[in-house]
Each structure stands twice: as structure tokens, then as C-alpha cells.
Amino acid sequence: MDRSELVELLSPEGLTLLDGLPDWDSKADIVKTVADLRKQGHPPTLVAAVLSQAKLRAKAEAKFGPFASRMLFTEAGLEQATRLKVAALHAGRFSRAGVRHVADLGCGIGGDALAMAAIDLEVTAAEADEVTAAVAAYNLTPFPRVRVLHEQAEHVALGGIDGAWLDPARRTTAGGTTTRIADASAYSPSLDFAFGLGERMPVGVKLGPGTDRDVIPAGAEAQWVSVDGDLVELGVWFGAVARPGIRRAALVIRGDAAQELTADADSEDAPVGPLGEYVYEPDGAVIRARLIGDLARANGAWMLSSGIAYLTSDTAFDSPFARGFRVLERLPADERQLRQALAARGVGTLEIKKRGVDVDPAQLRTRLKLKGAASATIVLTRESGRHVALLVERL
Template identity: 85%
Template sequence: MDRAELVELLSPQGLRLLDGLPAWDSKADIVRTVAALRHEGHPPGLVATVLSQSRLRARARAKFGEFASRMLFTEAGLEQATRLQVAALHAGRFARAGIHHVADLGCGIGGDALALAAIDLEVTAADSDEVTAAIATYNLTPFPKVRVLHARAEDVPLGGIGGAWLDPARRTTSGGTTRRLADAADYSPALDFAFGLADRMPVGVKLGPGTDRGVIPAEAEAQWVSVDGDVVELAVWLGSVARPGIRRAALVIRDDRAAELTADGDSEDAPVGPIGDYLYEPDGSVIRARLIGDLARSNGAWMISAGIVYLTADTPFDSPFARGFRVLERLPADERHLRQALAARHVGTLEIKKRGVDVDPAALRTRLKLRGDERATIVLTRDEGRHVALLVERL
């Protein structure tokens, strides 16, 4: 969206048209919808803009719930925006540290600023992109303690502000296509600036979960967060918003319930042993935080092979930090005999999980020529270095 499109969207006509549209339906005949709106006399550019916003609002419900229906978005801004339930946890950190005024530097469409303002904190939000800053202003209008600046993070005056939250831009949009920036050196603002602010005030920095661990300051608390099985962020905390004695944390949120595994550093891997009666796949946040060893030891489990994150045990355990499977049977690992074994069991629908083996599950599923009424799950992995195929069922 460019400046002219935004100005047209923010006109009374544009907002009335957007808010009057029916709920977005990806299966609807868009050509017919466009024709109908054009027939009503709406300019073609405005029609395209409001339909794009309607589509983005529908996507945004996963992150913002009902709030999405009264917000505006950019493609890149929605991609990077923090889920509201996670943003609320960020805001809580600043509140518990006794910080009353937070700078949200690189605020995007305003998701984190919204959560900060919702608990009555004062917020100075800034974004270097003019259109994005204007959209954040619109989204944050209900909150009197928020001001939004069109400014680079490096240029925002920080006098009187108690802490800073930064979500460096990790995506770029060109020709209508949004792509991730692979090199942290290309983030905006730069990580040297973001982490350097910790010399002046408490700081939280949101990064992608796959960020090179080498950029994490040694004194920081690094917390990987997963929501319903999807690792959504790495939050790096410095100063009073970091918890004493914690350097690594895995926060798992499922069905609005949260559980956390913490340590003062990466945990040592658990010993390797043969596969037992139960197999466990640690949550992605635990894997990213390198706390697999602690998870194993606390549950009487061990690793199945060096470098493979599956855990195994002879007795079942229940943990929010891992998904469990009962090992029913070992099947032949080679493809021809595996096909025969599945055919003998009348398996027509197959879930394939894998770690430590070079297999494309979709291509393998096709080659297995599955027929039958039964459903099954197999795990392709290594047992003390040897390739295995395990028939399992979820606990």
C-alpha cells in the first residue's frame, strides 16, 4: 500500500466501504465482487485497497481475534506482528519491572504497543515507514497514552522513557512480494543498536526463532515461545526485564495455557540408549532453547541417537513440553519392505514423521502406493545410528 492508497482508504468513504464489506470469503468470486463495487461507483483503486484490507483482516484474526475487524494492516506488518496473547506477556514484563513508559521502536502495525497500552502503560511508538506509522496511529487511536512517530528507531528521543521494546524489521516488500531477510546484519534497526540500548535502560528484543544464537548477548535471557506447536519468536531480555539466573527459556502456550522450562544455560544432552516403549518429540521451543537434556532427565528419558532430538522411555510420562507416542512395532526401514508391511496392515492414510533421515514424506507417501481403510503414523529416524521405521500411536 502506498501513501495515496492509504489516504483514500482513511477517507470517510473508504472506511465506510471497508467496514460495510461482508466477512472475507476466499472461495467467493472476487471478479464479481469487484464488478459489483465498481458498479456502485467506487473508484477502482479504492476497491482494490479495501478488498486487500478485508483479506488481511481475515488472516489477522489468528493473531488479534475480534480486534482485527477494526484494525488496518500491511502485508509485511501482519507477517511480523506479535500475537496479542504473546504481546500481553511482553507488556507484563515491563509492568512487573516497574516501568511506566515504554518506547516501542519499530512498532509495525502496533500490536505490541496495543498490549502495552491495554495495561495503562504510556507508549512512544515509532516506525521508519510512513505508511506503517500511519496505520499504527489508526490502530492505536483508542489509547490516549500512546503517541506514534514516523521516525527511525535511532532518532527517537528517549528522555523520560523507562524501557524499550524493539521488533527489528526482518522482512522486506518489493513488487507486492514479502520476503524474509536471511542475515541479521540487514535488520532495521541493527541489532548492535537494539542491544546497545541496554546500557541505558531495560530492553526486550523480538527476533525470529531461527536467529543465529551467536548474536544473543551472553548476559541476556533468551526465551523461545511456541503457540499451539508453532515456534513464533525468540525474545531477548536485558536489564531488569530479564529474570535473574535464567539464560535459556522455552515457553509453551497451548489452548490458552502456558508452561515454561528454564535454565541458566544450554543443557547437556541426555545419554543415548535403545528405543523403549515410548517415543517423545520435544516442543520446538525446547529444541531451540537447547533444553532437551533437562527435559529428558526430569522425566526418566534418554536420547535415541546423537544429534536426534527424539527422546524415549520405557514408561509413559505427561509433559507440556513434548508430544508422546506409544511404539507399537518396528517396521522394515527399506522402502520395498515398508510398502509391503503397510499393505498387509491395510493402511490407506499415513502420517510420516522424520528426524535424522533424508526423506521427502510427500514423495515417499506417493511411492508407497497406499490402499486401505486404516490410518497409521510412522516415525523414520535413527536408533543408536541405525535407520529405523517405527509404527506408533499418539498418546
């Protein structure tokens, strides 16, 4: 969205038209919808802007729920925006630490600032991109204790502010296409600036969950967060918003429930042992936090192979930090023999889970030429370094 498109969208006509549209239907005839709006006398640029926002609002419901229907978005801003339930946890950290005025430096469309303002924190939100700053200002209009600046994070005066939140830009948009910035040194604001603030005041920094762990400062708390099975972020916390004695944390959110595994350092892997009756796949947050060993020891499990994130045990256990499977049968690891084994069992629908093997599940599924009415799940991995194929069922 460019400046001229935003101006049209923010006009009384634009906002009235946007709010009056029916819920976005991806299967609807978009050509007919455009034609109908044009017949009503709306200019083509406004129609395009409004329909683009309607589509983004529908997409944003996964992160913002019903609030999305009254917000504005940019494509890149929505991609990077924090889910509202996670943003509420960020805000809670600042509140519990006694921080009353937070600088949201690189606020994007304003998702985190919204959660902070909702618990009555004062927020100074800054965004370097002009259009995104205007979108944030619109989204945060209901909150009188929020001030939005069109300003680079590094230039914001922090006098009177006692904490900061940074979500460095990790995506760029060009020609309507949003791409990730692969090099962490190219984030805006830079990690040097963000982590440097952490030496001066309570600071939280949101990064992608796959960020190289070598960039995490030694004294910070690093918390990986997954939501309903999706690994969504790495939060790096400094000062009073970091918890004493915790350097590694895996927060697993499923629905309205949240469970956390914490430690003062990476945990040592559990010993490797033979395949048991059950196989467990740790949650992505546990894997990235390198707390697999603690999870194994807490549940009487062991590693199936060194360096591969599968656990195994002879007794079933229930944990929010792992998905469990009962091992039904060993199948041949050789692809030709595996195809024959699945055909003999009439498997036509196959879920393929894999770790430690170089295979594309979609391509393998095609090569297996599956036929039949049965459904199955297989795990392709290594046992003590050797390739194995396991027929399993979910617990």
C-alpha cells in the first residue's frame, strides 16, 4: 500500500465503503464485486484499496480475532505482527516489572502497542515507514495514552520512558511481494541498537524463531514461543523484564492454555537408546530452546539417535511439550520395499513425518504410488544412526 492509496482509504468514503463490505469470501467472483462497486460510482483506485484491506482483515482474524474487523493493515505489517494472545503476554511482562511507560520502537501496525495500551500502560510507538506509521495511528486511535511517531527507532527520545519493546523489521515489500531479510545484521533497527538498549533499561526484543542462537547475548533470557503447534517467535528479554535464573524457555500455547519449560542454560541431551514402544516429537519451541534433554529426563524417555529431535520410551506419557505416537510396526527403509509394504496394507492416504533423513515428503508420497482406503502415519528417521521407517499411530 502506497501513500496515495492510504489517503483514499482513510477518507470518509473509503472507511465507510470498507466497513460496509460483507465478510471477505475467497471463493466469491472478485470481477463481479469490482464491477458492482464501480457501478456504484466508486473510483477504481479506491475499490482496489478497499478490497485489498478486506482481504487482509480476513487474513488477520487468525492473529487479532474480532479486532481485525476494525483495523487497517499492510501486507508486510500483518506478516510480522504479533498474535494478540502473545502480545498480551509481552505487555504483562512490562506491567509486572513495574514499567509504566513503554517505547514500542518499530511498532509496525501497532499490535503490541495495542496489547500494552489495553492494560493501561502508556506507550510511545515509533515507526520509520510513513504509511505503516499512519496505519498504526489509526489502529491505536481508541487509546488516549498512546502516541505514534513517524520516526526511526534510533532517533526517539527516551526521556521519561522506563522500558522498551523492539520488533526489528525482518521483511521488505517490493512490487507487491513480501520477502524475509535473511541477514540479521540488516534488520531495522539493528540488533546492536536493540541489545544495547537492554544494557540501559528493561527491554524485550522479538526475533524470528529460527534466528541464529549465536546472536543471543549471554546474560539475556531467550524464550521461544509456539502457538497451536506453530513456532512463532523468539523473545529476548533484558533487565527487569527478564526472569532471574532463566536463560532458556519454551512457551507452548494451545488454545487458551499456556505451559512453559524453563532452565538456566541449554540442557544436555538424554542418552541414546533402542526404539521403545512409543516415539515422541518435541514441540518446536522445546527443540529451539534446546531443552529436549530435560523433557526426556522428566518423562523417562531417551534419544532415538544423537542430534535428532525424536524421543522414545517404553511407557506412554502425556505432555504439552511433545506429540506422542505408538509404534505399530517397523517397515522397510528401502523405498521400493516401503512402497510394497504400504500397498500390501492398502494405504492410500499417508502422513509422513521425518527428521534426520534427506527426503521431501510430498515427492516421496508421489513416488510411493499409494492406492487403497486405509490411512497411515509413518516416521522416517534414524535409530542409533541407521535409517528406519516406523508405522505409528497418534496417541
